[in-house]
Amino acid sequence: MTELTPQDVQSGLTSDEVSRRREQHGLNELPRGVRLTWWQVLSRQFTSLLVVILIIAAGIAYALGEKIDALAISLVVLLNAGLGFAQEWKVEKAVDALRAMLSPQAHVLRDGIEALVDARELVPGDIVIVEAGDSVPADMKLHAAIQLQADESALTGESVPVTKDSAGSELFAGTSVVSGRAEGLVTAIGAHTSFGKIAGLTGSVAEKSTHLQTQLGLLARQLGGAALLIAAAILAAGIAFGRDTFEMFMTALSLAVAIVPEGLPAVVTITLALGAGAMVRQKALARRLQAVETLGAASVICTDKTGTLTENKMTATHIWMLGGACSVTGAGYDPTGHIARDGRRLRAVDDVQLTRLLDTAITCSHAKISHDGSGWRNVGEPTELALVVLAYKGWSQIPNTRDVLGEVPFNSDRKRMSVLARHADGVRLFTKGATEQVLAAVTAVSTDDKSRAITVSDRAAILAAEADMAERGLRVIALASRPAKPGDLAEQEMEFHGLVGIIDPPRREVKAAIAGAERAGIRVIMITGDSLVTAQAIAGQLGLTATEAIHGDTLEDMSDDALAAALQKNVLFARTKAGHKMRIVRALQQDNQIVAMTGDGVNDAPALKQADIGVSMGQRGTDVAKMASDLVLLDDNFATIVRAIAEGRRQFDNVRKFVRYLLSSNAGEVVAILANIIIGGPLIFLATQILWMNLVTDGLTAVALGLEKAEPDQMRQPPRKKSERILERGGFAMIVLFGSYTGAASLWVFYHLLPLGPDVARTAAFSAMVLFEKLSVFAFRSFNAPCWRIGWFGNPLLLLALSVTISLQVAAVYWPPLQQLLHTVPLGFELWGVILALAAPLVVVPELVKTLMVWRNR
16 A cells, blocks of 8 residues: 655655645544434433333323323433433443543654654554554554564454564554564554454444343333223223213323333333443443343353453463473463472472473563562563463572573574573573474483483474374473573574473353353354364363364355354354354344354454344453443453343343233223223222322332342243243233232222212222232242242332332322322221222232242142
């Protein structure tokens, strides 16, 4: 794209040329897409069909002069919107904070002067200088490099750093330099970089509705349709029987209000918001309220390997020497751990052969670790860090820093590195590298406390050990040294000390988490950019049984039908690219799976957005990945996903519980109103009283029901089907049974007391319905277990809500301001006894039925 000239190399671009190119190419940043403003986040709180129905109901009530009813419904709509906005805007701001703690900067050569500028100011043609620890700010073609290695895992998923030679090698935006130094020419910036092109693929994925949004939308359509049909039928029937048109219109409106659970949107929002708060405490940030619930429905988790299943810290786990093999405990760059042979700890002071190996490991390296009082700090390339940490584990006290006299750097042709250093017993040349390349310079081996010439059988044993370690997914480093003199850097006549096996080890808690996911009927599929051998080795250690491992090149040639068939097996994918991951997710979705996808790199972002729920990493995740995801793991831990699944299942179970509860309560009101119209008596409930029941008393109780603890066996149940509805056949049956009883009982109270006057009868029926609805809530705490088994006091907030709502109803009957608002009159205490007697079966009968179910299933 931009040619390098001698002038560019010597002095870089001029200020005028930088300005001209910036006008032509723009700033070096990715398009952020459509950033949601506060009013957009607020406005989407009013798009739910249930909320739209409530807004229409408020408008009709206001038009008919029922201003109190209109105000009450409007307040519920505003409460729901306020709660949803507060949670989602808070999360948007939290994600913004995760985006960039500091503005990245870059070292450039301009006007012959090296300067530090904001990375977004770079233009094509700039000369950029990078060194260990720097993020690469743009795509670059190198013209000079010294021992350069880059971590490209964010772009490719490859966990091992890539060595870059100077002649024409490229560095890519979004990657990082782990060792060495280089200068290069910027060839592409912003959206035109490799990073930007993959990020752009994310924009091709349409926005998705969550599983709960879909189900609540269906429920809203069902309820809205039922309300309109029944209200229209009642209005027509009333007019046909000669009833007053305005009275019947108000009755039909009351009935429509009774059918629609006005408190449902607010209860759902509050429940999900509280659940989202609980997940933050468990290190998961839900970017949308309904995201966690969708994760609870997941039937497949497609997971990245590096850093999610593994530590993302290379660790030496095995040592092989001619004197025997050793294991190494501990993980990461904390030197806590030890070397053991045959189950016994082994120290360098106890074994001359091990001493030579560890001397080479720590001397032939640019990596360093140190402790600053608050923890271990590290600088250097991951493989070298692993060797330095190994040396710390083998010595009780680290020897003094070596006096380095010279070095032969690593390159991709020689595949080895040597350091000449002054040692306690004289000057030595230390060498490390690929096994075959080191063996080519070896003429002797160290065994016990002596050295001898290497034999053919020695070479065969070394190569066999290397092959065995490689099959287990280990990266194998060979170590050798020899006595030398100052200036002697010839890699020849070396003495072989041993092999070290290094791997990015699995996180300790992940194996149990995967087992927990599988017990819950959730498949876990590894999709990684790493090699097949490494992927299979990690899968084996984690208990992921993969009968088939598919390379990205093989996937490229597979038809959609072949991929669908492969996904029916226990399979893993390696050497995958961004498009591969998205294709796998789509194939699973076409099989009616609810797919969760985890990832951290820009190469993961398209699949994160395509999945039913995308899960990104908060600590090492790229901005592109975070913005494409629905859930951000603040601790980058797979085990947190499994905890989030459990929370999502609890949320859905509780949504189902309070939907049944609210609709059962509303069904009782509908039965009473319908039967009363057929009988021809005065109105049993006024519109204001219906709103009081649906919004005030039912709403508080339903919120408390939404905080029920998880069912004991919820993570031993298979995921619910994608088509499974919030309200299914069993739910309808429950609603009909409870609605029929509460409606009939309220009607009996009304007509039994009607001779005392309609106000007394209506107040008693109104109070009876409230008490019936409150006490029936115990039946909805669990659909399988009786309260004596899950604990009558297991949900203290529910008991508090019952106390508050019953107290409010007593106030509604006896406190003059509420009497005036709700058109009630005081009741005699004997009437409360009758109401309680009628309410008792709502508690006793469900407990008996569920107790019989428990005994039958023993």
